[in-house]
Amino acid sequence: MSQRSAGSGARRSRPGRSQVILDDDEPDVSSQPSSSQVQRARCSFTPQQIEQKVAEVVQFILIKDQKKIPIRRADVVKHVVKEYKGQYPGIIRRAGQTFEQVFGLNLVEIDSKNHVYILVNKLHPLPGEPISMCPGSPKTGLLFVILSLIFMKGGTVKEILVWNTLKKLRVYEGVKHEEFGDVKKLVTDVFVRQKYLEYVRIPHTEPLEHEFRWGARAEQEVSKMKLLQFIGELHNEEPQTWTQQYREAASVESNPR
Known part of the structure; x- marks a missing residue:
């Protein structure tokens, strides 16, 4: 009797397959074809x-x-x-x-x-076509300004600097914009979910501070060399004027993803 009870207990302790819940992103090895x-x-x-x-x-x-x-x-x-x-x-x-x-x-x-x-x-301009980084929409233009700022500042920019820069363009953090709507949401939520920007909390800051970096989509879509050439045109300078940024842009161009 005791043996039968032990055996049945062992059977009950074995988890059935119906008890296992699988995630699409974490496939069970036993279920692999x-x-x-x-x-x-x-x-x-x-x-x-x-x-x-x-x-x-x-x-x-x-x-x-x-x-x-x-x-x-x-x-x-x-x-x-x-x-x-x-x-x-x-x-x-x-x-x-x-x-x-x-x-x-x-x-x-x-x-x-x-x-x-x-x-x-990944379409590139035709030979002889002028380099133009002028965005096709106001929101893209706003994103371009932020990406340019991050790139020229070494890859990381505090949030306060971004808003101070946008103020010069009459774009304010807490004011609803005619083209952009809720600018704060657009920059810190929409652009982040789209992977154009990373919005990262800075540890050990009081009050809490954040910083921006390029997101994975920006790294794939935006040519840093063309961006630098465009900035050079705006300032009437050669791209090589910004030594560190030019070196980084040239490195990406010579090692395409």
Whole structure:
């Protein structure tokens, strides 16, 4: 009797598979498909079905990118790929090729741990075309001013300096702007979520202070050399005037991402 009770207790203590909750970003090793399962998955979908799924992924990412919010692999799988999950590597690779060949965009993974992507415009000016960093919209212009300030100040700028600089452009932290709306939210929330800026708390400060840095999207999209050339045009100076910044910009140009 005691043996039977012990045995049943052992069975009860073993966790059932239904008790395990999985996250899309943290796949359970035991649930990973074997090579034979992958092969069967490949055989279960026609080339036309795969092409259709690639097109759906491209459309999904284009829609998400309109707000410049980074795209998570988990969301792509959940909302689009679904039962084609075993085909994900091939689908996302072909989607990347479509972005490059059709739209002139690069699908870049900016966070390999959490599998987060952004679309980057890698089209360059034609030979002989004048260098122009003039933004296409007021919000882009505001962002450009902040990125320029951060770059020229060595990569990190205290928040107070950003607001003091924007005051010269009649853009105030606590005043609703005709073009930008809530400027504080735009700069410290929207641009940060879009990965153009990093907004970092400075430790051991009282009252609490923050500083700005370039975000992952800015590092991918913005040419520091063209930015420096533009600043040189504004000040009627050669880019080499700013030795440290020119050295950094030249290093990035010679080692493209």
